[in-house]
Amino acid sequence: MSQDIQKIPADSFERVHIDSSQAERITKPSLSFWQDAWLRIRKNKAAIVSMFILLFIIIMSFVGPMISPHDAETQTLTHANLPPKVPGLEKLGIMDGYGTLAGKEVDLYELKKVDTYYWFGTDGLGRDMFSRVWKGTQVSLFIAFAAALIDMVIGVAYGGISGYYGGRVDDIMQRIVEILIGIPTLVIVILMILFMEPGVTAIIIAITITGWIGMSRVVRAQVLKYKNQEFVLASRTLGASNGRIISKHILPNILGIIIINTMFTIPGAIFFEAFLSFIGLGLQPPAASLGTLINDGNKVLQFQPHILLYPSLILSLLMIAFNLLGDGLRDALDPKMKD
Structure with missing residues (x-):
């Protein structure tokens, strides 16, 4: 059965003219690798919060001892074992200087006739815990960053050459x-302590003796992956030297992996330093680090819990924040690692 075919008028169509010079124009602005990574990491709220926490702790580790009215090493035995007392908060019943004495809650500041404030309290020798906690954080961060930097340099060089x-x-x-x-x-740590005096240098050397191995293995695997890629073979064919191939082609491609592994190395170094100082193989009194402060607080936990609370809290925040930031950087710099 035949059907009537309705024809569309020719004037219903309009010829579209495309300028050949604009055919391949990219309307969206191009992003570099690092700009694209920043856009991805901004979407990770945990990584952004961790970044601000780390920035705050790092700043306070330098500023804290300076804004405190008390020195970290000054001993005042008449002010020993005072609980935290902060202006303003004392009226709310928080950090008000009250402590337990003979089973009763008393104002230890009034009892000992102390007319100054100790924001984090004092230890058994009357030293200001606020200054000591931030000074110890500064020392622990220095050891961790120094060890991570040395691990990165040795690991990248060793793994790259291999x-x-x-x-x-x-x-x-x-x-x-x-x-x-x-x-x-x-x-290795025990042997290092036998040949060197316990201190910052001994801890850094002990951590870096074997700490670079993980980085070197990761870098070696990445170099083996990229050295036979077409762009490297093309560069070698054009007469590029080994140094140029490594610096211009291989190293930029593995830089993201290096940053990610370094971010995971730092919390490991912080914890290792705290562990060594806690068992007595790290820094020795009166030097302060998070490990030595936790060790001191552990001895008087039942009577003076504030001595253990603050360094433990900062150590926990550092460990969690560095790991969350490392996860965020991993997802941003190398999304395939997430799978």
Whole structure:
């Protein structure tokens, strides 16, 4: 059965003219790798909050001892074992200087005739805990950042050379790594303490002796992945030197992985320093670090819990914030690692 075909008038169509010069024009502004990564990390609320927490703690570690009216090392035995007391908060019944004495809640500041405020209280020698906590945080952060920086430099150089040159060089270097992995880290630390005086330098050296191994293995794997890529082969064909290939082609592509691993190295170094100081192999009194302060607070936990509370809280915040920020950087710089 035939049907009538309705024809559309020719004047219903309009020819579209496209300028060939504008055909491939990109209307959206192009973003660099780091700009794109920043846009991704901004969407991660946990990473942004962690960034602000870390920034606050780092600033306070330097500013805290200066804004406190008391020195971190000055001993005032008549002010020993005072609880926290903060102006303004004392009227709310919080941090008001009251403590337990002979089973009763009394104002220890009034009892000892102390007319000044200790915001975090004092320890058994009458030293200001506010100054000591931030001074200890400063020392712990310095050790962690120094150890992480040394681990990054040695690990990137060692892993890069091993992966790029390969062959017998790679075999020899990886056998050395396997030998170092087999030695327990705590044994190395004890040996270092026997030959060196316990202190910041000894802890940094002890952490970095084997701490760079993880970074070197990650860098080696990435270099092995990229050194045979087409853009590297093309650069080598055009006569580029090994140094130029590494600095211009391989290193920029693995920079994100290096940053991510460094961010996870820092909290590990902070915890390791705190552990060494807690068991007595790290910094020695009267030097302050988060580990030594936690060790001091553990001894008087039943009677003076504030001595343990503040360094433990800061250590926990540092560990959580660095790990959350590391997760955020991993998702932003290398989204494939999330899978």
